[in-house]
Amino acid sequence: xxxxxxxxxxxxxxxxxxxxxxxxxxxxxxxxxxxxxxxxxxxxxxxxxxxxxxxxxxxxxxxxxxxxxxxxxxxxxxxxxxxxxxxxxxxxxxxxxxxxxxxxxxxxxxxxxxxxxxxxxxxxxxxxxxxxxxxxxxxxxxxxxxxxxxxxxxxxxxxxxxxxxxxxxxxxxxxxxxxxxxxxxxxxxxxxxxxxxxxxxxxxxxxxxxxxxxxxxxxxxxxxxxxxxxxxxxxxxxxxxxxxxxxxxxxxxxxxxxxxxxxxxxxxxxxxxxxxxxxxxxxxxxxxxxxxxxxxxxxx
Numbered sequence: 001x002x003x004x005x006x007x008x009x010x011x012x013x014x015x016x017x018x019x020x021x022x023x024x025x026x027x028x029x030x031x032x033x034x035x036x037x038x039x040x041x042x043x044x045x046x047x048x049x050x051x052x053x054x055x056x057x058x059x060x061x062x063x064x065x066x067x068x069x070x071x072x073x074x075x076x077x078x079x080x081x082x083x084x085x086x087x088x089x090x091x092x093x094x095x096x097x098x099x100x101x102x103x104x105x106x107x108x109x110x111x112x113x114x115x116x117x118x119x120x121x122x123x124x125x126x127x128x129x130x131x132x133x134x135x136x137x138x139x140x141x142x143x144x145x146x147x148x149x150x151x152x153x154x155x156x157x158x159x160x161x162x163x164x165x166x167x168x169x170x171x172x173x174x175x176x177x178x179x180x181x182x183x184x185x186x187x188x189x190x191x192x193x194x195x196x197x198x199x200x201x202x203x204x205x206x207x208x209x210x211x212x213x214x215x216x217x218x219x220x221x222x223x224x225x226x227x228x229x230x231x232x233x234x235x236x237x238x239x240x241x242x243x244x245x246x247x248x249x250x251x252x253x254x255x256x257x258x259x260x261x262x263x264x265x266x267x268x269x270x271x272x273x274x275x276x277x278x279x280x281x282x283x284x285x286x287x288x289x290x291x292x293x294x295x296x297x298x299x300x
Contacts, residue, residue, distance in 0.1 A: 001168050001205055009203040010164055012238065016199045017160060022234075024191035026226035030266065034222065038258035045299040048290055049086055051257045052079050056115050056147075056246070056281045058092040060214065066100045069093055072284075073104035077112055079287055080294065088287075089275040090115045090145060095138040102142035115180070119148030119170055122213035124184075128166055132173040139177055146174045147246075147281075149182040149213055150201065155193055160200060167204035180208035180246055180279075183228070186218025194224055198231035202243050212249035214281065219249020225260055229267040242272065248281025254293050257286060 001009070041047040057076040059068055069091075076088035090113035093101050101114045118138035120126035135146055148170050154163035171179060181201035185194050201209050209228055212219035225247055232243050245268070247260040257280050265273045272278070280286070293299070 001171060006168060010161075013160065013164060013200055013203045016196060016203075019195075022192070022195055023230070024195060024227055026223050030226075030263075031222055034259050034262045034266070037262050038255045041258050041262070042254050042293065043298070043300055045294065047258065048254055048293050048299070049080065049083060051254065051261070051280070051290060052086050052088055052287070054257075054261070054275055054278055054280045055088045055286065056090045056092040056145075056248075056279050057088045057287065058214070058248075058281050058283050059097075060092070060094060060117060060121075064094060064097055066097075069097050069100040070104040070107075073101055073108060073112065075284065075287060077105070077108050077110045080291065082294070087112065089113060089279055092117065092145075092147060092281060094121075095134050095141070095143070098138050098141040098143045113144045113178075114142055115145035115147050115178075116143040117147045117149070117182075117213070118143065119146065119173075121147070121149050121182075122184075122215040124149045124151045125153070128169060132169060135170065135173040139174065143177065145178040145180065147180045147182055147210060148174070149184060150197060152184055152187050155188055155197055160196070163197075163200050164204055167201060167206070171205035178207045179205070180210045180244070181206040182210045182213055182248075184213055184216055185211050185221070185224040185228075186216040191223070191227055194227045195231050198228050199235065202231070202235045202241075206243060208244035208246050208277075208279065210246035210248055210279075210281065214249040216249065220247040220251060220260070222259060222263060225263055226267070229264055233267055242277060244277040244279065246279040246281055251280055251282050252285040253289050254286075257282070
């Protein structure tokens with residue numbers, strides 16, 4: 001981002017900080033409709049299979065190994081043996097495991113995006129210099145997507161200038177790859193803070209905004225997703241630029257995944273419900289639930 005864009009976008013963010021007419025709560029009627037619709041769609045085979053194409057299949061454990069990452073890649077590339085045309089959107093791993101993922105994909109003979117949680121995951125409580133270096137090293141090793149967490153302290157201390165400056169540096173460090181900014185919504189303190197953090201991430205150049213690291217006490221919720229998708233819609237009105245949304249943390253069932261798909265579609269349109277703009281971060285638990293549902297006899 002050059003200096004003129006930086007100044008312009010920061011001024012636009014300052015205008016958002018003055019906003020007091022934004023609806024920060026999901027209407028109960030909409031929430032009820034989404035839950036009912038998810039129950040209906042969970043009985044349709046094609047809708048269940050479609051979930052897979054949005055998944056960033058994730059392993060972020062302290063005991064991750066080369067073998068586990070290879071298994072993760074194999075599951076992402078060939079998640080459903082009955083339909084070899086379907087694969088996950090990416091695998092998501094720690095920076096130190098990116099090279100393992102690259103090697104596994106090469107051995108598999110397939111293509112797959114590699115996302116890495118580089119940049120001070122999961123707390124963001126690191127010097128910005130080390131966060132930027134971690135991003136650069138992950139890209140060097142083969143990451144095609146970076147999921148980078150924000151500095152929550154900057155928001156809680158109302159230091160939006162610091163947040164914006166750090167996010168611009170992260171954007172510049174991740175030049176040439178897809179950048180997803182993790183908001184850690186459960187630690188931001190208010191719905192308005194979620195909205196403003198969404199705007200700060202987008203005005204600093206994020207390609208996606210993501211709910212959570214999966215390590216917080218409160219992760220993805222329909223309430224926070226509604227606020228973030230509403231912010232994306234407003235950002236598009238302001239700039240004519242599309243930004244993606246990723247729900248992550250605690251999504252373990254077909255019904256849950258469908259609810260985020262439906263919410264996204266309701267706010268941002270059916271045409272945007274594509275892996276280029278919508279993702280679900282999930283571990284093998286969701287994929288196993290999908291397989292279980294697909295093995296049922298009563299699907300339409």
